[in-house]
Amino acid sequence: MNTRLPMRPRALAPSFTSSASAATAALAAAAALLAGCSTAPRANVPQLAAATPATLQSCTTLATSLALADTRITSAEQVPEGPLTLQGVTTQAPAHCLVKGKMKERTGPVDGAAYAIGFEMRLPVAWNGRFLHQANGGLDGSVVTALGSVSGAAPVAPGLVQGFAVLSSDAGHGAPTPFFGLDPQARLDYGYQAVGTLTPMAKNLIKGAYGKAPDRSYIAGCSNGGRHAMVAASRYAEQYDGVLAGNPGFSLPKAATAQLWKAQQYAKVSPAGANGQPDLTKAVSPAEFQLIGRKIVERCDALDGATDGQVNDVQACQTAFNLQRDVPTCTTTNTARDGTCISAEQKNVLASIFAGPKNNKGEALYTGTWFDPGVAGSNFAFWHFNAPTTRDAGAVAFLFTTPPSTLDAFKATTGLQYALNFSLETDYPKMFATTPVYTESSWSYMTPPNATDLGALRNRGAKMMVYHGVADGVFSPIDTAHWMDRVQAHHGGKADDFARLYLVPGMNHCSGGPATDQFDMLAPLVAWVEQGKAPDSVTAKARGAGAKVVNAELPATWSASRTRPLCVYPKVARYNGTGDVESASSFSCK
Numbered sequence: 001m002n003t004r005l006p007m008r009p010r011a012l013a014p015s016f017t018s019s020a021s022a023a024t025a026a027l028a029a030a031a032a033l034l035a036g037c038s039t040a041p042r043a044n045v046p047q048l049a050a051a052t053p054a055t056l057q058s059c060t061t062l063a064t065s066l067a068l069a070d071t072r073i074t075s076a077e078q079v080p081e082g083p084l085t086l087q088g089v090t091t092q093a094p095a096h097c098l099v100k101g102k103m104k105e106r107t108g109p110v111d112g113a114a115y116a117i118g119f120e121m122r123l124p125v126a127w128n129g130r131f132l133h134q135a136n137g138g139l140d141g142s143v144v145t146a147l148g149s150v151s152g153a154a155p156v157a158p159g160l161v162q163g164f165a166v167l168s169s170d171a172g173h174g175a176p177t178p179f180f181g182l183d184p185q186a187r188l189d190y191g192y193q194a195v196g197t198l199t200p201m202a203k204n205l206i207k208g209a210y211g212k213a214p215d216r217s218y219i220a221g222c223s224n225g226g227r228h229a230m231v232a233a234s235r236y237a238e239q240y241d242g243v244l245a246g247n248p249g250f251s252l253p254k255a256a257t258a259q260l261w262k263a264q265q266y267a268k269v270s271p272a273g274a275n276g277q278p279d280l281t282k283a284v285s286p287a288e289f290q291l292i293g294r295k296i297v298e299r300c301d302a303l304d305g306a307t308d309g310q311v312n313d314v315q316a317c318q319t320a321f322n323l324q325r326d327v328p329t330c331t332t333t334n335t336a337r338d339g340t341c342i343s344a345e346q347k348n349v350l351a352s353i354f355a356g357p358k359n360n361k362g363e364a365l366y367t368g369t370w371f372d373p374g375v376a377g378s379n380f381a382f383w384h385f386n387a388p389t390t391r392d393a394g395a396v397a398f399l400f401t402t403p404p405s406t407l408d409a410f411k412a413t414t415g416l417q418y419a420l421n422f423s424l425e426t427d428y429p430k431m432f433a434t435t436p437v438y439t440e441s442s443w444s445y446m447t448p449p450n451a452t453d454l455g456a457l458r459n460r461g462a463k464m465m466v467y468h469g470v471a472d473g474v475f476s477p478i479d480t481a482h483w484m485d486r487v488q489a490h491h492g493g494k495a496d497d498f499a500r501l502y503l504v505p506g507m508n509h510c511s512g513g514p515a516t517d518q519f520d521m522l523a524p525l526v527a528w529v530e531q532g533k534a535p536d537s538v539t540a541k542a543r544g545a546g547a548k549v550v551n552a553e554l555p556a557t558w559s560a561s562r563t564r565p566l567c568v569y570p571k572v573a574r575y576n577g578t579g580d581v582e583s584a585s586s587f588s589c590k
Contacts, residue, residue: 045497046461048241050530051129051215053163058209059097059123066208068201073101079122086145089154089549091161093147097123097209100143103197104172108183110437115186117194119169121202122146123209128163130526131206131214133199133240135221135228136168137510139395140190141176144168150220151246151467152519152540153511154549159522165214167202169194171228179407181398184438190399191445192231195219199239216530220522222246222510223475226466227446233464234448237456242529243464244521247510249475250451250483251366253400253431253442258366259392259474261357262384263419265349277416280385284346286378287339292350293376293514295326305575306587309555310514310564312505312573314370314470321371323347323354353384356476359424367479374471374506377513377553383473389415396422400442401430452486454499463528464499465521465535467566469507477503484569501569502538514555516540516564518547537565537573539584558582565589 058065063073076099084093102116120143132148146168148159159166172189173180180186189197199217207213219232219240226248233243249255266283273279300317301307311317328341342350356368374380393415397405410418422428431442457464466484468477484501488494506515519540527533543551544560554560559582565573567589579586 045458047532048216048461048529053129054127054210054212056097056123056125056127056209057211059099062097062099062205062208066205068204070197071101071103071201072105073099075100084145084147084160086147086149089149091147091149091158093122093160094163095125096160097121097125099123099205099209103201104189106185108186110184111179111182113180113183115173115180115183115189117169117172117189117197118143118174119167119198119202120146121165121167121205122148122160123165123206124160124163126163127165127210129215130164131202131217132159132164132166132522133195133202133217133219133232134159134166134168135195135219135225135232136171137221137223137225138391139176139178139399140169140171140224141173141180143170148220148522150222150225150244151521153517153543153551154547155522156518156520157523159220162522164218165202165206165209167198169198171195178394178398181395181404182407187399187438187442188440188445191440192228192235195228195232196236196239199236216241216526218242218244218522218525218529220244220246220525222248224249224252226250227252230451230466231446231448233454233457234450237454237462238460240457241460241462242525243457243462244525245464245466246521247468247472247475247477248466248480250447251475251479252446253396254366255475255479256392256396256400257422257424257428257431258357259383259388260396260419260422261365261424262353263388263416264422265353266385267420269343269345269349277414278420280389280416281381282337283385284342284350284381285337285339286376286381288337288342288346289381290376291339291342292323292327292371293373296321296371296373296375299326304572304587305577306581308575308581309557310505311373312564312587314372314503314505315570315572317372318370323351323371357424359428365424365428367476367482369472369476369478370470372471372506374469374508374513374515377471377473377506377508379508379512380471380473383509387474388419393418393422396427400446401427402433402438402442403435404438451483452490454487454491454495458491458498461529462498463525465502465525465528466500467502467504467519467521469504469509469511469513469515469517471506471513471515472509474509481569496534496568500535502566503569504540504566505564505573512551512553514553514558515551516542516562516566517551518543519566535568537567537589540564540566 062076081095105116146166148166226245229245267278270278299321304312330341524535542562563584571589573587
């Protein structure tokens, strides 16, 4: 199966000084990552002024001095400059004020559960004048540390370090489980209303802390956080000057149902596990995916002009690589599953999965995905084999069908059984349904109402950057490319003035895979919004030995610090013909 890439037309006082220096140094380092910036915006796109810094005026008194509608500040404390650890990664954070609180506290009318929009804000003493809404991923449900780590793996300069006032929330429910889908309002908060509720509150809180509101406001996230950002670009364009969306699941209900369909396909070639049910994790072994990845490299490596073990030209690769022809077919049963061949049945299943799900009428229900060396990544396998039964089944049952499942009905089965019994003919349409209790469909509350019309964002001078790993195992990068094509068409081929997409070869879902997956897009976004420096490319780096967080899946033949330009879609990073193939400077976007 070959899926071709669509083409488009062309203590406060003692720590203040050191914190300010740290923030300034971080911004300077982040700005150094910019590559190939043009500075000539078209006349019809307004140029926004740069933010101006300010100093924190109050912290511990915020809980008693501020009267914010439907908001209860539960704590406000000063945090000295020092290490801040998040998911095993330690960052040197500046001195800041940590504020925690809740909004819209209530009892759910359907399930009787307690609900609120929980949040935390981290307000640096040395503030750069900017607000960053850190949109979190997955099912939300927990208030993660508001550090502002919003792009690439182990970001080099999180938002807080750059001097942003950062907000994080649980999106309206207190546990990362799907059962909040029983509550009609919690559904809407998760979909879009929590962002709309939190943003004005956060700006008012910032004004109370610094004596002025933020000059510039940004929202950023990856995965469901990327979806939050894309929805905000459509629904709340007046609230944000810059939008950064990574691996966005903006068609999330369709992607989640496609995950259940994948489970059904893989079950066809899965051996039975101890419980007699198909063991999806053995449908295709790691060695077999590695075989496919190697064959993709063999066919497509040199298409960008460099034989370097990396496939940059994904479009040409879909024509050059053929699963049936290029991957050896087992002529006998290969019980070793050692990656020397795969069976004809496995090939048929994989071809179907990469093409994407269709109903009985042959209508495509979600976009397929690309063949890329990143299919060998462990994160890719997780989303194909584990996530459908451990994550997506519950999300579809309670959030993406209307009415939602009941707790008793769902707990009477398993995630695997739910996935295998899901019907594209009768269950899939429920994402578009409503009832007198659930008055907005899952599709409506989860997706941007008009994703291709970014006129409101453009007209106020705001900018949007989107990145997507080419080997994302859950949200189709082709879906995102199609979106960019439609945005370009809607805006007469001039969407690059305010919205740009960057594909990341080899990268899995938000990070990982054989990829240069460490990059900072927040600083380039700020430079674009506030200085008119449009980022024609962004430099990405491999996380080899010596990196803050090492990527164990980097090929041994790569330099530990390989760099590559991430190009504005549909351009591709191509080798200039001379120079070190490990350096981004030897490649140009063409």
